[in-house]
Amino acid sequence: MGSFKITGGKKLKGEIIPQGAKNEALQILCAVLLTKEPVTIHNIPDIRDVNKLIDLLESMGVKTRKLGPGSVEFTAADVDFSYFESEQYKDKAAQLRGSVMLLGPMLGRFGKGRAPKPGGDKIGRRPLDAHFVGFQKLGATFSYDSDDAFYHVDGDKMRGSYIWMEEISVTGTANVIMAAVVTPGTTTIYNAACEPYLQQLCKMLNRMGAKITGVGSNLLTIEGVHELSGCEHTMLPDMIEIGSFIGLAAMTESEITIKNCRIPELGIIPDVFKKLGIQMEFRGDDIYVPAQKHYQINRLIDGSILTVYDAPWPGFTPDLISIVLVTAIQAKGTVLIHQKMFESRLFFTDKLIDMGAQIILCDPHRATVIGINREYNLRGIRMTSPDIRAGVALLIAALSADGTSIIDNIDQIDRGYQNIDGRLNALGAEIVRI
Known part of the structure; x- marks a missing residue:
């Protein structure tokens, strides 16, 4: 099985085209x-x-x-x-x-x-x-x-x-x-x-x-x-890739333009990332995400903590719950992530905690993320990708971290993301396939 060796701390910049869905x-x-x-x-x-x-x-x-x-x-x-x-x-x-x-x-x-x-x-x-x-x-x-x-x-x-x-x-x-x-x-x-x-x-x-x-x-x-x-x-562009790139831009303080997104087909996906405080602009059918030093999680109208949960369409897709969770790590504020549809999808959070994230795994379906607001960076570690979406969430965390990370079992990532290392390296990342 292959692995990725990631040198973190690189700010990315440029345009990226999402793959077919x-x-x-x-x-x-x-x-x-x-x-x-x-x-x-x-x-x-x-x-x-x-x-x-x-x-x-x-x-x-x-x-x-x-x-x-x-x-x-x-x-x-x-x-x-x-x-x-x-x-x-x-x-x-x-x-x-x-x-x-x-x-x-x-x-x-x-x-x-x-x-x-x-x-x-x-x-x-x-x-x-x-x-x-x-x-x-x-x-x-x-x-x-x-x-x-x-x-x-x-x-x-x-x-x-x-x-x-x-x-x-x-x-x-x-x-x-x-x-x-x-x-x-x-x-x-x-x-x-x-x-x-x-x-x-x-x-x-x-x-x-x-x-x-x-x-x-x-x-x-x-x-x-x-x-x-x-x-x-x-076929449509892959909405999960689009959401992953939005989260990646925020976590790595990168300026990224996601091309040809078919925005009307994305439903509430952009709105959920906006609730995390992520700025974005719709430029025709492209999504421009500016480099952000800080982004603040919204609170509910009554002041209570935001909850992000998955639901059947037109609700929020479960495939992006892992991405929202990792993106919230460097936000200001707290969010409850509620993965309702699958009971084993949050078990990768132990790797994020080892990297320095402030996450409380409440039970198999819920995790509370306490954003660290860039007070310090995550640290690179060695970890294993358990599934497609968790694998890319770990990749985003590694790209934002200090030092070097290795992600094993990247066959899982390759199942769902086309040449992800090559495309991100073209934006300035440093990912080596080993």
């Missing part, structure tokens, strides 16, 4: 299985999880043609369904949590689906019930072989149905949508996730000939069609 890519790439015709996708991020999914698609018979940086044409005319029973498929799919979203397209097009228990971040329990209950309400039958950790779903008798999602699951909603668009009859999905990435999937499917209404709300209506055609689709 990782969480959108994993949905969009699975959807190419729904048609025999070519589908062209632009702004695909060059990151480990996405590249693994593309490799998996190629292994099952999907033809790919690279058209340019971040642009690939996919043709799923000759998919080998027997591959889904192979040990190679089981091994490759088990390494990638996004592989579970292959089940919806499999069910819709082939009437059956197979998937191993997927991998991904170790951030707490991430049950798949929303996926399989949704399939069952469409009429599919589901079984799980605990001996080889393999899921089997058969959907020969699927028909449109009313589905109330027990959990507002983005991947669960995406999976059910992809199965329902080519299932006969009308499907209504209530309590659906409505993240911009989910909206992007629905818009792409509609261009392919699907009939989905209610896009952007939590009530979707789908009229099943017989088949879908090809299309062209451009």
